Amino acid sequence: MFPTDVVRRAGGGFAVGPTLKPGVVGIFSEDGSLAAELGRFGSGPGEMKEVRSVAAWSSDSIAVIHDLNQVSVYGADLKFGRTFALQSNSFRTFDLTRLPNGQVAAVRSGTGGGEDYPLRLFSEIGEPGLGFG
Numbered sequence: 001m002f003p004t005d006v007v008r009r010a011g012g013g014f015a016v017g018p019t020l021k022p023g024v025v026g027i028f029s030e031d032g033s034l035a036a037e038l039g040r041f042g043s044g045p046g047e048m049k050e051v052r053s054v055a056a057w058s059s060d061s062i063a064v065i066h067d068l069n070q071v072s073v074y075g076a077d078l079k080f081g082r083t084f085a086l087q088s089n090s091f092r093t094f095d096l097t098r099l100p101n102g103q104v105a106a107v108r109s110g111t112g113g114g115e116d117y118p119l120r121l122f123s124e125i126g127e128p129g130l131g132f133g
Contacts, residue, residue, distance in 0.1 A: 005053040005094075010060040011076060017064060018051035025054055025064050027078060038062065038074050046080035048072065053094040065094060068112070071104075071126070084126040090114030091128075103129065 007015040009027075013035060017025035023041030026034055039048045048066040057063040060076035069086040086093065092110035099105055102124040108116055117131030 003053075003094075005055070007054050007056045007062060009056075009062075015054045015062045017054040023048040023051065023066075025051060025062065025074075036078050038064065038078060039066075039072065039080070045083065046072065055096050055098075057098050063096065063098070065096065069093070069126075071096070084124075086122050086128075087126045088116055088120065088122075088128045091116040091120060098124075 005017060009015060012030055014028045015025055016028060019026045023039050025038040027036040027038060029035045039046055041047065041049060043049065048064065050067050052065040055063045055065065057073055062074045064072045066072060069092065070083055071086065072083040073081040075081050086106060090111045091108055092112055093106040094109045096104050096106040104122040104124065106120055106122060108118050108120065118133035120131045121129035123129060
């Protein structure tokens with residue numbers, strides 16, 4: 001349903017998502033073997049139902065975009081850190097980047113029944129900021 005993203009980890013290996021296993025992002029070693037899994041299927045902390053994509057975050061952390069505008073962040077140690085929602089009901093994305101100032105830039109890939117900007121900035125807790133385009 002969603003194209004798979006691959007993120008190269010600074011510490012070596014790759015994060016891949018979505019995978020064939022719902023709610024899970026695969027962590028692969030340099031030789032291509034499965035080294036770990038991030039998340040599990042569900043709706044609690046560290047759980048996801050529909051992984052949309054993965055993105056590099058700060059300090060070798062991984063951000064997972066899932067469900068309806070949810071972003072879960074896993075640390076460089078691969079432990080679950082937090083989840084926040086991009087708080088624009090009409091904005092859907094597969095692609096986000098954490099900026100040095102802590103803001104999140106997201107490219108719109110769809111809408112949830114409304115108009116929104118093609119590129120939008122969000123705060124580090126998901127509050128909508130400037131829109132471009």
